[in-house]
Amino acid sequence: MKKIKYIAFIIAALSFSSCANDLETAPTNQANEAEVFKTAESAETVINGAWAKFNDDGTTYANIGYSTVLRTSDAMGSDVAVLTNKYGFASPYAFTDLVNNTGSRSQFIWSMLYSTINNMNNVIARIDGVEGSQSKKDQVKGQAKALRAFCYLNLASFYQFSYLKDKNALVAPIYTEPTTTNSVGKKRATLEEIYTLIKNDLSEASNLLQNYTRNNKDKIDRSVVNGLLARTYLNTGEWAKAVTAAQIAKAGFPLMAAEKYKDGFNDITNAEWIWGHGQTQEQSGESYAFHYLDVSSSGSYYYSFMADPYFKDLFDTNDIRYQLFQWDGLPGREGLLRYAKFKFKANLIADIVFMRAAEMYLIEAEAEARNGNVTNAVTILNQLKSARHANVYTGPLAQNDVIKEVLIERRKELFGEGFSLSDIIRTQGTVARKPYTDASGQPIKVQITTPDGTVKTVNGRGHSIFAFPDQSVFAPNSRYYLFTIPQKELENNPNL
Numbered sequence: 001m002k003k004i005k006y007i008a009f010i011i012a013a014l015s016f017s018s019c020a021n022d023l024e025t026a027p028t029n030q031a032n033e034a035e036v037f038k039t040a041e042s043a044e045t046v047i048n049g050a051w052a053k054f055n056d057d058g059t060t061y062a063n064i065g066y067s068t069v070l071r072t073s074d075a076m077g078s079d080v081a082v083l084t085n086k087y088g089f090a091s092p093y094a095f096t097d098l099v100n101n102t103g104s105r106s107q108f109i110w111s112m113l114y115s116t117i118n119n120m121n122n123v124i125a126r127i128d129g130v131e132g133s134q135s136k137k138d139q140v141k142g143q144a145k146a147l148r149a150f151c152y153l154n155l156a157s158f159y160q161f162s163y164l165k166d167k168n169a170l171v172a173p174i175y176t177e178p179t180t181t182n183s184v185g186k187k188r189a190t191l192e193e194i195y196t197l198i199k200n201d202l203s204e205a206s207n208l209l210q211n212y213t214r215n216n217k218d219k220i221d222r223s224v225v226n227g228l229l230a231r232t233y234l235n236t237g238e239w240a241k242a243v244t245a246a247q248i249a250k251a252g253f254p255l256m257a258a259e260k261y262k263d264g265f266n267d268i269t270n271a272e273w274i275w276g277h278g279q280t281q282e283q284s285g286e287s288y289a290f291h292y293l294d295v296s297s298s299g300s301y302y303y304s305f306m307a308d309p310y311f312k313d314l315f316d317t318n319d320i321r322y323q324l325f326q327w328d329g330l331p332g333r334e335g336l337l338r339y340a341k342f343k344f345k346a347n348l349i350a351d352i353v354f355m356r357a358a359e360m361y362l363i364e365a366e367a368e369a370r371n372g373n374v375t376n377a378v379t380i381l382n383q384l385k386s387a388r389h390a391n392v393y394t395g396p397l398a399q400n401d402v403i404k405e406v407l408i409e410r411r412k413e414l415f416g417e418g419f420s421l422s423d424i425i426r427t428q429g430t431v432a433r434k435p436y437t438d439a440s441g442q443p444i445k446v447q448i449t450t451p452d453g454t455v456k457t458v459n460g461r462g463h464s465i466f467a468f469p470d471q472s473v474f475a476p477n478s479r480y481y482l483f484t485i486p487q488k489e490l491e492n493n494p495n496l
Helices: 040-056 067-075 104-129 134-158 191-208 222-236 239-250 258-263 285-293 320-324 357-370 374-387 399-413 420-426 487-492
Strands: 058-060 080-082 273-277 305-307 325-327 337-339 352-356 445-449 455-459
Touching: 040 104, 040 134, 040 285, 058 104, 067 080, 067 104, 067 134, 067 285, 067 305, 067 420, 104 134, 134 191, 134 222, 134 420, 191 222, 222 239, 222 273, 222 357, 239 357, 258 320, 285 352, 320 325, 325 445, 352 357, 357 374, 357 399, 374 399, 399 420
Parallel strands: none
Antiparallel strands: 080 305, 273 352, 305 337, 325 337, 445 455
């Protein structure tokens, strides 16, 4: 794959393995540190370069930037029926990948997160002493703190079970100072310690960015910060704070018109998108990740994230999202279920979505329900349902029933956006997969249309993996759900 040439200066790596390989792609024309940290504007290039690397760099076509985390999360869930004969995400789908601490994906994700943390630590440590206006320094520092918090939020979300299960469980080391070749690796911090850092960073970032107006949605502003706070408070069970943060985050981002749902989730200018990563023909590394999501465009090569047929049954037939399902009739794919939510733009590029207003509606609804305000929860939930032309919820107002409905709506609305596994972990839920068969165990028949227009009946196809690698049944709080610390890191950091 092509290598990205970063204009920005990237800071030296950790001495232990968490970042050892990440900075081999530093530019050949990089400036020295004194020049980079001379002004606030030049210091901002560290954030820009780290952000580009965080998204577009990779080791293989299946490990392209942060999208690797999102695709892995969905492959390990209930609703994506990954094609096991396709390159990319068959191993996480089968739960043999992230449990393996010698694998390349485990190493890549860990290194990507800690490399970014280290770069942000350098910015945070130096920004107060550079030349420039206070407003520019505040912007740079606020964005660095938010991006650092985002990395730690991923560590807290995927490397340990739910905070509500055990807030004292050990996760991963915390680094808040720049590291050098002489730095000593730290011991693992608890979930409580990591979430304290996340909340402090995001709260400070919100204050620092209160007068900042961004020029594109790749940039972190207060809306993004509050969206991250909403996710954080949902994880830690601080329901009222989650509601408030979600309300702030979604302000100014209206739910898209129903027909816009068919446009392909590929355009960062969509009014509902709060945060994403834009792609151009010149900078399009993360577009490779879209090949797994796009199962309907002729140029999409991997098309491996098919939908579980039972997932389709969750939708009302009048729902705009229901119209995106189609039984595949192409050779070799007959009977698979396409869900055409994601479609490439021209030239096989596509912007990547990280945060939308719809997610904030769902966080607000879930937090209200868990806080006992079920009427408010249903009102918010139905605003989203109505926007998708789905039937509004008129069921029981018992708290558990409303929470269950919100969680189902999260699966329907956020399919393919990277929330499957993290939701299973944080709710102490379980993967649910079953064969697409009738009561007698026979394959359910579906009608397909072949490329020449022939209509025929074939076996519907869904999931193919129905147990963990040790053949135990899917269950809550399984070790197979958790990302692992790479073996190289364990060897190089005796404090782990």
